[in-house]
Amino acid sequence: MRVPENPARTVRATPVTTYNYVMSGLSVRSDVEMPSAILAEASGGGEPDVTITIGEVPAHLAAATRVGGDWEFAPGEFLLRLRDLMKVYVTGGSSILLEPAATCDPGDLTLYLLGTCFAILLQQRGRVVLHASAVAVGDRAMLFCGASGMGKSTMAAMLSERGYPLLNDDVCNLSPDADDRYSVYPDGRMLKLWSGSVDHLRWTATEDARIRHDAEKFYMAPASVDLKPRIVGGVYMLHAAEAGATATVEPLNAAESMSLLTVNAYRPALVKAMQMVPTYFAASAALQRHAGVFRLSRPMDFSRAAESLDVLEAHWAGIR
Incomplete structure (x- = not known):
């Protein structure tokens, strides 16, 4: 690694x-x-x-x-x-x-x-910026949103190990085409992972890779990276499943999608300050219409991480 x-x-x-x-x-x-x-x-x-x-x-x-x-x-x-x-x-x-x-x-x-x-x-530049990580699945980008600590970067890291190249970590830049389909423009940056995630992946973190001198978080290179822009194929809101529950994927309706995507803008206060709320509402509606927005509920236990990845891959096979 x-x-x-x-x-x-x-x-x-x-x-x-x-x-x-x-x-x-x-x-x-x-x-x-x-x-x-x-x-x-x-x-x-x-x-x-x-x-x-x-x-x-x-x-x-x-x-x-x-x-x-x-x-x-x-x-x-x-x-x-x-x-x-x-x-x-x-x-x-x-x-x-x-x-x-x-x-x-x-x-x-x-x-x-x-x-x-x-x-x-x-x-x-008129772009929409989401607090999300993204991987490439064929010719589409799959995005993962969620509150800090919900595992966006860890999900992307685990998927990169399964052969899905990393597109973005933490910050996703989206722009629409003439058909109102939004594409993700990759960042080419390292993953930011807490030590627990690094240990689970059996990667090696060094002191030089530490993000801050006082934090157990590290810059880590993913298993694979791709810098080609891709149309968004799905947006997944990460959710912690109840104790003992299995991983599930369920579609969100238009109202839920718009609310959650707006909340998951990168720094919502900036969106308001720069008077871009209408732009984000339009993007939320287009993503729900053309890509789909889903809730991914999964166990937060590393020992069951593979279960979530299997459920995701099964879902992708069904929507291609």
Whole structure:
């Protein structure tokens, strides 16, 4: 099992090099090394889709139309102040400017950069961003949503062991086509797994792969990865089954689907702040109509994990 190479554990005020990645189908040139992302070839001299730089972030937006306690919004601009971590200025769906605090843990910098900050950028591009993991099943993407700790990343990791390539972990970027079918744009990033999941998979975690110095969570390379966009074939809401119950898959009706998909937006507060609630409602309706939204209830006991995977595979065989 591969593990990430030794990541840099310092944030340089003046970067000595840049890094190239593919994130959510976009080419990214970054001043910040991101150990959770898979390095890509440079864009051949052309301009990347996204640049991530370190510098001085403005104190306020001159044309802010909405202001919260730690953020300011204007069309095409978003300013975010993350307590003692950093200030972030995201513009035009193409640029992220970071000003890390002196006390910012590099692990936190990467987590917020690839999570909240990149979600803001994607939404500036009109994309829908779900708090979900995804794997490829043939020419379709199967998504797994659920509250933190419900096992989205672990489910994707176990399925990658069964030959279903990882598309996304934690953050899923969706965009519709002319027929209102939504596709997932892969991230090319490592899985983030708690030590219990790593042990169950019999993978090897090293200190260099630790996400934060004080957390038993690690960046782990999946068994297989695919960077080809795929149309969403199904969305599964992860649910803990009652004690002694078996794993089941059941379809959700339109009202349940819309409610749960909206709740599982990546940072619902951002969706409201950026006035994108109608976009997410439309996406929820389209996903329920074209792909289907299901509840996957399963035992949370690792010793019964294979049961859930068998039920999923049987379900996929029935909907192809």
